[in-house]
Amino acid sequence: MKKYSFSDLWLRVILFFSICVILIFSFQSFVLPLVTTVFNNGENFPLTIRLNIQRAMNGVVGIGLVYVFLRMDRLKMAVTGFEWDKDMALEWILWSIPIAIAGLIPTVIIEYIFGIIIINQLLDILGILLTLFVTIFMIGIGEEILFRGYLQRILESRYSFQNSAILSAFLFGLLHFWLASTSGSVLYMVAILFSATVIGLTFSYTFKITGYNLILPVAIHGFWDFFLFIFQVDFIYDTWLRVIMEISASSVGALVIFLVVRYYAENYQKKPSQKTEEVSS
Numbered sequence: 001m002k003k004y005s006f007s008d009l010w011l012r013v014i015l016f017f018s019i020c021v022i023l024i025f026s027f028q029s030f031v032l033p034l035v036t037t038v039f040n041n042g043e044n045f046p047l048t049i050r051l052n053i054q055r056a057m058n059g060v061v062g063i064g065l066v067y068v069f070l071r072m073d074r075l076k077m078a079v080t081g082f083e084w085d086k087d088m089a090l091e092w093i094l095w096s097i098p099i100a101i102a103g104l105i106p107t108v109i110i111e112y113i114f115g116i117i118i119i120n121q122l123l124d125i126l127g128i129l130l131t132l133f134v135t136i137f138m139i140g141i142g143e144e145i146l147f148r149g150y151l152q153r154i155l156e157s158r159y160s161f162q163n164s165a166i167l168s169a170f171l172f173g174l175l176h177f178w179l180a181s182t183s184g185s186v187l188y189m190v191a192i193l194f195s196a197t198v199i200g201l202t203f204s205y206t207f208k209i210t211g212y213n214l215i216l217p218v219a220i221h222g223f224w225d226f227f228l229f230i231f232q233v234d235f236i237y238d239t240w241l242r243v244i245m246e247i248s249a250s251s252v253g254a255l256v257i258f259l260v261v262r263y264y265a266e267n268y269q270k271k272p273s274q275k276t277e278e279v280s281s
């Protein structure tokens with residue numbers, strides 16, 4: 001893969017990430033209230049709809065911003081791994097469900113034991129379907145194409161996979177850190193920063209081991225969020241002990257996903273037929 005110069009690479013990374021944060025904050029602060037005013041006569045939508053609109057906006061920002069930056073370099077979306085491999089897609093999607101559940105089970109158990117997570121009632125069928133669509137096609141695709149498909153790929157044009165994965169995962173965590181700032185809780189922000197970073201590392205590994213195709217990391221990411229969101233869970237980070245245990249719980253879940261993905265890749269995965277395209281400056 002052809003390298004960017006040091007200055008070109010970091011200019012893209014810093015500019016890309018800064019615009020991403022600004023756009024998502026703007027969407028949440030201004031666009032969501034505007035949507036409420038225009039389409040619901042100023043009344044708030046039900047919480048489930050409001051949350052899913054907010055999540056969908058994040059996905060739109062991710063996909064749109066990547067497209068704009070790729071066009072600046074005259075590159076196609078396929079370079080990010082955003083390519084439908086018909087021979088592998090169904091298999092990856094089916095595998096992603098038990099993989100996501102395998103990672104969630106120990107994570108939620110640890111969170112429950114330490115009083116971090118509160119599991120509320122299950123959404124109605126409409127809420128479940130809406131959440132499924134948003135988590136897969138908006139959050140999953142939007143965030144994975146941002147951090148694995150674009151940021152990790154351009155970082156890998158100059159740095160090793162390990163260093164690129166760490167950097168892209170940290171930026172993934174940093175975005176969630178800034179989004180969590182609206183809660184006003186430093187403990188919540190720290191918990192989200194490190195938890196998202198360790199989960200991001202697992203998604204980076206999954207991206208690499210499947211031949212730099214986004215389908216499996218998108219699906220695992222989407223179903224991870226889906227199984228949490230349909231129960232309308234709340235998280236409590238009011239002590240540093242709970243913050244530490246949340247980071248530990250996320251690390252255990254990430255490790256389980258890593259091990260299952262590696263086992264799948266070594267024993268079951270067929271070779272993807274995806275054609276790769278080099279990132280060039």
